[in-house]
């Protein structure tokens with residue numbers, strides 16, 4: 001049997017776990033633009049990264065104690081303007097129609113007494129990690145699917161008849177230990193378990209015993225993985241529920257691999273196991289911005305983004321050996337480079353190599369609109385596989401990086417910058 005555990009309105013619940021006055025009221029977490037990392041003034045940025053490498057880029061925000069006024073309100077020529085968007089709304093706020101990605105100003109029109117809290121990604125990251133560790137201590141086979149979702153495979157671990165009670169007690173333990181509400185779906189199929197979690201929300205446990213009757217009337221758009229494209233395609237054949245989808249096996253099979261995979265996932269016949277992909281395979285960050293011509297500014301931004309990656313690398317204690325840099329220029333031109341470096345990772349080394357990579361691929365006449373950076377191929381400190389020639393120098397840099405990390409943990413990510421960022 002599979003469990004799918006999903007934290008209820010995660011960021012909102014996280015805020016409530018540290019400030020109980022936010023409980024039982026309409027409240028939401030909001031964020032502003034993610035370009036603030038490039039600001040020249042100190043913003044006390046910290047970092048958050050989702051654990052499951054596959055689909056997420058890290059998000060960085062200022063994590064200073066900030067008030068609604070100081071964080072969300074701009075006053076321009078005497079006019080007070082509320083900026084930012086809703087990241088997560090509590091169930092009490094959702095009743096008023098408040099939704100994720102809605103401008104905060106609009107949400108406050110729907111629900112004027114709602115409390116909007118600036119996001120604290122460090123808190124969410126920390127909680128996500130602690131919950132992951134806790135769930136792993138209860139279930140041997142766990143896959144972290146997103147920052148607030150986990151799959152667990154209970155086969156050979158918990159008797160089928162006991163799975164519901166097991167899920168209930170896990171839910172209670174998470175509530176007691178972390179003050180975090182979760183919902184849990186249970187099924188023989190992984191993706192049906194995920195679907196079942198939606199029926200369990202909030203703070204419920206829902207077990208699907210008979211998959212066919214459960215999916216019969218579920219609208220296709222409720223299924224994870226049926227986006228706009230599939231909805232349109234299925235709509236042409238008047239397929240609007242998973243039950244109808246199940247009766248169109250041969251049609252979906254004509255849509256090749258994506259259709260076949262969808263058919264089996266949506267009908268609970270996929271036989272997919274959970275992916276114990278370990279912690280993480282890569283750390284990446286990308287930023288899109290208005291076109292920039294000056295090479296110096298592009299480099300400065302690369303170095304700032306590099307610092308954020310360094311922070312994350314040090315935080316999870318891995319040693320990446322492959323570095324990747326991509327620059328998108330105007331009119332669809334892109335350049336990229338991958339470099340594999342069997343050395344001990346440090347900020348000095350990473351930035352130096354990025355400088356060289358940039359010089360090799362730069363288009364001096366073009367304006368950049370996006371930068372992407374990532375590191376991968378973690379060696380988990382297996383120094384054996386690293387180059388011995390540079391080890392002494394690298395060790396020094398590594399020690400320095402560790403000290404810098406401590407300072408950044410305490411005072412925020414931009415307490416220390418290197419000259420190339422200024």
Ligand SMILES: [Mg+2]
Pocket residue numbers: 006007008009010148
């Ligand atoms: Mg959730």
